Amino acid sequence: xxxxxxxxxxxxxxxxxxxxxxxxxxxxxxxxxxxxxxxxxxxxxxxxxxxxxxxxxxxxxxxxxxxxxxxxxxxxxxxxxxxxxxxxxxxxxxxxxxxxxxxxxxxxxxxxxxxxxxxxxxxxxxxxxxxxxxxxxxxxxxxxxxxxxxxxxxxxxxxxxxxxxxxxxxxxxxxxxxxxxxxxxxxxxxxxxxxxxxxxxxxxxxxxxxxxxxxxxxxxxxxxxxxxxxxxxxxxxxxxxxxxxxxxxxxxxxxxxxxxxxxxxxxxxxxxxxxxxxxxxxxxxxxxxxxxxxxxxxxxxxxxxxxxxxxxxxxxxxxxxxxxxxxxxxxxxxxxxxxxxxxxxxxxxxxxxxxxxxxxxxxxxxxxxxxxxxxxxxxxxxxxxxxxxxxxxxxxxxxxxxxxxxxxxxxxxxxxxxxxxxxxxxxxxxxxxxxxxxxxxxxxxxxxxxxxxxxxxxxxxxxxxxxxxxxxxxxxxxxxxxxxxxxxxxxxxxxxxxxxxxxxxxxxxxxxxxxxxxxxxxxxxxxxxxxxxxxxxxxxxxxxxxxxxxxxxxxxxxxxxxxxxxxxxxxxx
Amino acid sequence: xxxxxxxxxxxxxxxxxxxxxxxxxxxxxxxxxxxxxxxxxxxxxxxxxxxxxxxxxxxxxxxxxxxxxxxxxxxxxxxxxxxxxxxxxxxxxxxxxxxxxxxxxxxxxxxxxxxxxxxxxxxxxxxxxxxxxxxxxxxxxxxxxxx
Numbered sequence: 001x002x003x004x005x006x007x008x009x010x011x012x013x014x015x016x017x018x019x020x021x022x023x024x025x026x027x028x029x030x031x032x033x034x035x036x037x038x039x040x041x042x043x044x045x046x047x048x049x050x051x052x053x054x055x056x057x058x059x060x061x062x063x064x065x066x067x068x069x070x071x072x073x074x075x076x077x078x079x080x081x082x083x084x085x086x087x088x089x090x091x092x093x094x095x096x097x098x099x100x101x102x103x104x105x106x107x108x109x110x111x112x113x114x115x116x117x118x119x120x121x122x123x124x125x126x127x128x129x130x131x132x133x134x135x136x137x138x139x140x141x142x143x144x145x146x147x148x149x150x151x152x153x154x155x156x157x158x159x160x161x162x163x164x165x166x167x168x169x170x171x172x173x174x175x176x177x178x179x180x181x182x183x184x185x186x187x188x189x190x191x192x193x194x195x196x197x198x199x200x201x202x203x204x205x206x207x208x209x210x211x212x213x214x215x216x217x218x219x220x221x222x223x224x225x226x227x228x229x230x231x232x233x234x235x236x237x238x239x240x241x242x243x244x245x246x247x248x249x250x251x252x253x254x255x256x257x258x259x260x261x262x263x264x265x266x267x268x269x270x271x272x273x274x275x276x277x278x279x280x281x282x283x284x285x286x287x288x289x290x291x292x293x294x295x296x297x298x299x300x301x302x303x304x305x306x307x308x309x310x311x312x313x314x315x316x317x318x319x320x321x322x323x324x325x326x327x328x329x330x331x332x333x334x335x336x337x338x339x340x341x342x343x344x345x346x347x348x349x350x351x352x353x354x355x356x357x358x359x360x361x362x363x364x365x366x367x368x369x370x371x372x373x374x375x376x377x378x379x380x381x382x383x384x385x386x387x388x389x390x391x392x393x394x395x396x397x398x399x400x401x402x403x404x405x406x407x408x409x410x411x412x413x414x415x416x417x418x419x420x421x422x423x424x425x426x427x428x429x430x431x432x433x434x435x436x437x438x439x440x441x442x443x444x445x446x447x448x449x450x451x452x453x454x455x456x457x458x459x460x461x462x463x464x465x466x467x468x469x470x471x472x473x474x475x476x477x478x479x480x481x482x483x484x485x486x487x488x489x490x491x492x493x494x495x496x497x498x499x500x501x502x503x504x505x506x507x508x509x510x511x512x513x514x515x516x517x518x519x520x521x522x523x524x525x526x527x528x529x530x531x532x533x534x535x536x537x538x539x540x541x542x543x544x545x546x547x548x549x550x551x552x553x554x555x556x557x558x559x560x561x562x563x564x565x566x567x568x569x570x571x572x573x
Numbered sequence: 574x575x576x577x578x579x580x581x582x583x584x585x586x587x588x589x590x591x592x593x594x595x596x597x598x599x600x601x602x603x604x605x606x607x608x609x610x611x612x613x614x615x616x617x618x619x620x621x622x623x624x625x626x627x628x629x630x631x632x633x634x635x636x637x638x639x640x641x642x643x644x645x646x647x648x649x650x651x652x653x654x655x656x657x658x659x660x661x662x663x664x665x666x667x668x669x670x671x672x673x674x675x676x677x678x679x680x681x682x683x684x685x686x687x688x689x690x691x692x693x694x695x696x697x698x699x700x701x702x703x704x705x706x707x708x709x710x711x712x713x714x715x716x717x718x719x720x
Contacts, residue, residue, distance in 0.1 A: 357671040358641045361693055365670070366587040369695035373594065394694075401693030412674070
């Protein structure tokens with residue numbers, strides 16, 4: 001086309017006989033007279049004086065007619081090289097253009113998440129239209145249906161313009177879309193975040209596990225407290241938790257316990273006091289009291305109760321530790337009873353001693369006194385045998401007097417009240433040793449007293465004990481040329497013990513068991529006088545001080561008496 | 574010193590005889606009045622009952638008082654003597670078998686002037702009696718007599 005003149009002037013419009021200038025007129029007139037969107041073809045039909053419908057039919061018919069146009073190949077002067085170059089190029093372009101929409105379609109179908117997919121569709125339409133124009137190029141080489149080609153081209157133009165406009169509008173929006181790098185970045189961030197979440201989750205799980213473990217541990221501890229423990233709500237007094245010991249001790253199951261209030265554990269008569277106490281229970285402070293609890297089987301037990309305030313499941317509550325003191329109370333009652341019995345026995349002993357003291361000695365005085373009267377008043381009438389008998393009567397009587405006195409002294413040691421204080425044993429021993437030495441100044445003796453020995457004891461009783469021990473040592477060394485007596489302190493059998501050692505007659509260890517019995521003697525009275533009360537007295541004194549006494553000896557090998565007492569430093573303990 | 578009377582309060586006949594014997598052996602020749610229970614001792618001292626006509630101004634130089642007595646025991650006798658103005662200052666020597674702490678405590682607590690335990694050995698008893706006589710009848714100055 002596009003030769004020297006304008007196609008509107010050169011070519012006729014199909015075969016309708018309407019010349020192009022006429023069409024131009026129609027356009028112009030339509031523009032001026034009627035801006036309403038009436039069909040160009042309708043206007044043409046009116047202009048040709050045909051009814052509108054029939055005109056449209058004509059129009060379409062003429063659209064597919066070549067009229068008197070030359071096919072496009074004519075323009076190439078049917079140069080076969082040029083024609084085929086164009087044919088092949090247009091065909092390949094068309095082929096390419098027709099496949100692209102399908103690829104696009106396939107792409108949007110696969111990527112349904114893609115934004116602006118309509119734009120792809122529009123591209124598809126636009127490309128198909130372009131493809132079609134190229135098909136028409138090929139067609140026009142042999143068929144001069146330029147109107148059809150023009151209309152198709154116009155459509156393509158329309159689609160292109162539309163796509164171009166919309167694309168321009170789309171670009172800012174498309175730019176706003178995240179780029180793949182950005183996606184990558186975001187994705188990496190997401191991956192990192194996910195990993196972080198995983199880690200946090202793992203940590204949380206581990207913490208959860210630890211918490212669970214801790215809770216289990218707490219529960220285990222709570223359950224294994226060897227005392228019954230429970231928690232009750234301060235306001236309702238309802239038991240909210242209970243440990244295994246309580247379940248075992250009281251006979252209620254856990255469920256039963258949790259349906260009880262602390263009132264249910266009390267005998268009815270104790271409830272008013274309980275309520276009073278519960279009301280007055282000081283906040284936070286730990287309180288200890290005692291009371292009675294009734295077990296499921298009805299048994300009443302005495303309990304010591306320690307309570308403290310806690311918050312349990314968000315409510316004010318009290319934690320209770322109950323200790324069964326039934327046995328202790330029984331033991332205390334027994335101890336009291338025992339004490340009373342002991343007191344009664346002591347009183348009896350005192351009465352007995354009193355009677356012995358007054359009544360037992362009186363006949364002895366008569367026997368002795370009147371024996372002497374006989375000896376004096378009937379001296380001439382008595383022969384030597386009679387006088388000897390009376391002397392024996394008197395000796396035995398006086399010995400019995402001494403025995404009674406010793407017995408009374410022994411009883412007195414049990415009865416007398418002890419006053420414990422720090423006592424200088426060395427000083428006491430020194431004064432006793434001095435008295436002994438003075439009593440028999442003719443005796444050769446060596447008395448060694450360790451300095452600085454102290455004890456927490458009753459000084460009066462300790463003096464009696466030391467008098468007996470040192471007196472014994474003095475007595476049983478009387479047959480030695482030189483007596484050696486020592487008072488000291490040594491470690492013996494793992495504990496510190498005082499000792500009195502002598503080089504005297506000693507005793508047969510086989511009889512050591514009888515040593516401390518009252519009126520038990522290991523020696524003949526003729527060899528060593530005595531009543532056998534001394535060591536019994538000493539033992540009683542040591543026992544009253546919570547100490548021990550024992551002895552080591554060999555016949556004629558001297559003797560060592562060990563004893564323990566409370567240490568002076570234990571004062572006030 | 575012969576006019577000085579000794580009041581011996583003793584229920585046991587043997588002890589009474591032995592005490593008198595011991596006093597005699599100690600060369601104490603003073604009059605010894607013997608009361609055999611607490612009531613008799615008080616009757617004598619306060620001139621009551623059988624002793625109604627006795628001169629109340631004549632008081633013993635010393636009272637030898639046993640603790641275990643029938644009717645009224647020695648401590649009760651002592652308590653009544655100390656409660657009465659006439660006998661409040663009268664020298665009283667407890668002469669008894671016992672040396673129990675409680676007896677000594679009570680005796681001194683009620684105002685006994687001395688406490689002597691009767692020894693079993695009669696020789697010792699004689700010696701003790703001699704010392705008692707010497708001390709209370711000779712050495713000791715009695716409290717002033719009321720008029």
